[in-house]
Amino acid sequence: MPRLGSHLAFASLSQLLRYAAPLLVYPYLTRTLGIDAMGYFSTVMAVGLMCSVFVEFGYGLMSVRELASGDRHVTGAVLSELCLGRSVMFLLVAAGLAIICHYVDLLADSGAYVAALAIGLAYGFSASWYYIAAERPKALAGIDLSCSLTSFALILALVRGPADALLALWLFVIPLLAAALYGHLLARRRYGFRLTSPSALLASLALSLRFFFFTGFPSLTNRWSVVALAIWSDPLQVVYFAAGEKLTTAAINTTVPLTRVLLPRIGRLMAGDPGAAYRDIRRYVIGIGGFYLCASAVTIALAGIIYPIMFGANLAEGSRIFAAQMLMVPFAASSRVLVQVGLTSLRKEGFCSLVFIASTLLYLLVSALIAPTGGGIGIALARAAIEMIVLLLFVRAFIQAGHSQARP
Helix, strand or coil, rough: CCCHHHHHHHHHHHHHHHHHHHHHHHHHHHHHHHHHHHHHHHHHHHHCCCCCCHHCHHHHHHHHHHHHHCCCHHHHHHHHHHHHHHHHHHHHHHHHHHHHHCCCCCCCCHHHCCCCCCHHHHHHHCCCHHHHHHHCHHHHHHHHHHHHHHHHHHHHHHCHHHHHHHHHHHHHHHHHHHHHHHHHHHHHHHCCCCCCCCCHHHHHHHHHHHHHHHHHHHHHHHHHHHHHHHHHHHHHHHHHHHHHHHHHHHHHHHHHHHHHHHHHHHHHHHHHHHHHHHHHHHHHHHHHHHHHHHHHHHHCCCCHHHHHHHCCHHHHHHHHHHHHHHHCHHHHHHHHHHHHHCCCCCCCCCHHHHHHHHHHHHHHHHHHHHHHHHHHHHHHHHHHHHHHHHHHHHHHHHHHHHHHHHHC
């Protein structure tokens, strides 16, 4: 079996490539599109990414765990359940977004609506679950490299002014759609495709709902922040916050290589030696938390330098919002690793779901109240406080699980 270090290196490269293109091209877009067009771009992208959370619906993490079991009866139906389940969710999302846009002035036109759905489809049908389950991080890194380079080159070549905001969105989406299709074809060749029954499909939707609660709900809080500002605040706040979110999201998602590599391995270790698995999880979470705490403190201190360099001097005022956004990074990153690697392996999905549901609903309410007057800084501070409370609840649950294992 390939070594952990090799897998982690390629998974890290994959994650770097996935976020390199947006981080490199975003400064170009802020300068090329201007404030109004960039606000349009950011709003459509945020709505599309919110849609993708519902389309994905927790199937990725659920499929990885099911495939790790090695049960041939299970693996033969995984691809069918995933594709059909996500298709059902996409249709529901399309209908729901149309209803929302009818009553709320959220998306400017029908082109924005279609682009948002395309973004939801591309990210929601991501095939990264296949590469994770098959332990093929090298292949995933190659796919991400191709998508990043293609999007980057197309945007630099074709986006020339404010009128090209919608085109820029499509240039992000098209390579992702092609990569998703290719990945699902590879999954079909490896695992087969056995059409599932309606009852089995409903059962998979019910099971994936549990995973959605603790994988999807944290993502909803990220996307909702920009949407809330778009509805209740001014376009400049949207642009400031969306730009900072690119950096904070990239920072939090640097935990993804660890979760991709460690999840199947911790799952197997948990079956043979739960005590050793618990100790490994504890060590990883403490190390990650300490690293992100130090890195965030340095970034906050240098926010006034980093933000203008990344996004231009005309957006320099957004550095204060960015500094406030960075406060939640250590809490969110530690929670992600603890939940997806630790509490998932300990079969604590139900508890995680309740915590994420409660925290997300609280954040939706608080951000709606804060956005009109507090703007981006108020929303960022509220997010940091909620993320800290969530992490403390997860740490408490993890410690209790350790005490339970220690009992004879």
